[in-house]
Amino acid sequence: MARGLNVGVAVLGLSLCVPFVASGRVLYEGFGYQAGAPLAGQNGGAGPWVTPWMSSPPFVSPTIDVPGLSYSHNAELLTTPGAARSDAAAFGLSMNRLFTPDHGTNGTSLWISFLAQIDTPTSGNAYVLLAFPGGPPNVPGIAISITRFGFNDTFLRAALAPYAGGGSGGVAATTPIAFGETALLVARIDYRAGPDLVSLWLNPGLDVLPGTADITLNTLDLNVAPPSQLLRFEQGNNRASFIDEIRLGGTFEEVTPLVPGPSAISVVLIGGMWAARRRRVAR
Template sequence: MKNPIFTFVPLALLTLSHAWAAELVYEPFNYTAATGVTSLAGGSGWNAAWTQDGSSGVISSAGMSYTDSLGNVLTVSGLGMETTGSATTRNFRTVSGGPLTDVWISFLYRLPASNSLFEGVSFYRGSTALFSISNTSVDTSSSITLGNSVTPANVNTLKGVFGTTHLVVLHLTEGGTSPDKVEAFIDPPFAAIPSQPDGTIQAANFNFDTVRIAGQNGATLFVDEFRVGSTFADVTPHTPGGDPDTDGDGLTDGQETVLGLDPFVSNAGLVAAIKANPDYFGLYDSAGMLQLTNGGVVLPQTGNDPVGFTFEVQHSTHLSTWPPLETFTRSVVLPGGKNFLRVTLDNP
């Protein structure tokens, strides 16, 4: 005799799948504070140490941290880098296996105060400047600019606050027969792959092999946790935080982000309509699930308790009364998110 056990969920669930790949380049700036960046060679995915053209930036006295809008905390280590100096600081470092394309890039960025000087992170192929994230020399606001050095064009993301640590995420896509594209996302939540960039630029070839961090006339920009990876998840490693339901509609902010909804606009009416009319959406309510016996017995879970059930093996000598011959009692802990158990009986 065999007793197959099946588990079900009462409503259809949407899940997000990340194509986990590999972190290609990482610089945590895990060095000694107040040290010049030139000649430092930590991190991974680089083929040489940092070099300088002009003065050198320095290692900050403290590292930077970042928590997204859903409470998820970026994984960080080490200290950070700042472009502070007595003259223009320009530090370069070349990645291994370049030029790189079809990659995600992330780093922490903090501009302390207004000025009319260039501070930014730029990307090169050899000696050719390609694109950058910066405070441009013609902008005294705190706005973060995505710049294109191949075809002169700057896109103001309209994001950025003085003295605030921002997470900058860039997505470089090779265009094939079309122009390459760089999309900038400022402070995206980690719950879902971002789809609405704060700025986009295009040009014939954005493949890069060198990173530059620079501050004009020694102007200060703080940079930390530089990463390049094959996926968004590669460049946003994090510790999950709390996931509140800001609009009180029964869906957490993280769930709404994954579903493309606004966490600040209630969907309570739609949720109630789905629950009241599950058949409209090809779903089952609890009563409907209990009717899906298919030759077995469906048992509901109560709260988070295990599902308990008892069955008897009965016998009879005259087929009119059936006293128990043996009784079996089981208690089954269902997997997370499962609410029903079905028991069927089959003779081998």
């Protein structure tokens, strides 16, 4: 099914400037901060964020890398300059940020997307993950990641796995991700009575709604307690790794806004001129 018109514009104002209009249910972090600045303490993005990004000792803060990551597949993802970059964090790096949750009700869905990239490690583990942490004793969390599963693997895989708070299972996609390749991960959590369904698409086309997911996980009851108010990302590698363009929303279109094409801009401009003409006639 083709997606609806999604050009990232405000028609009435004829503005072609923002990644999306923050509606309260859309959360966005594009890491549009000064190049080289530490991420810790930064408080940008859009949507119902509550705190700046926070790191915990002994973890160090990633820094802002410009121009950041980009992605296109039949259409181009709308991005802003900047990405969170970690170097030589072989022991792992963890960043947290609190937000006001608007998800977790049975019968609803939450869409999540982000870009990730990992340079070739010299040895050992390598991963970038985005997580809703769970908590003891029996509140499971979920992690969405690209991961090097074997220390000698020459590629990465996309994966879903429990994250803190218990739970079992975990599944990885079979499609390899090359080191140095930017991957778009799009996940959907379908909240329901009992275990919820988490679906993950790796590098989906942006011109249509996604079809069958690459992997699914249905062993975790993620809303057994009030929904997580904490969003966390982790990076582990002994070379550079990146995360960028984090979005949470209610639909696929909300978490994959597109760069407006010429035809879409023409529609907006024609509509604006017609509206202006009508205003002049009305006078």
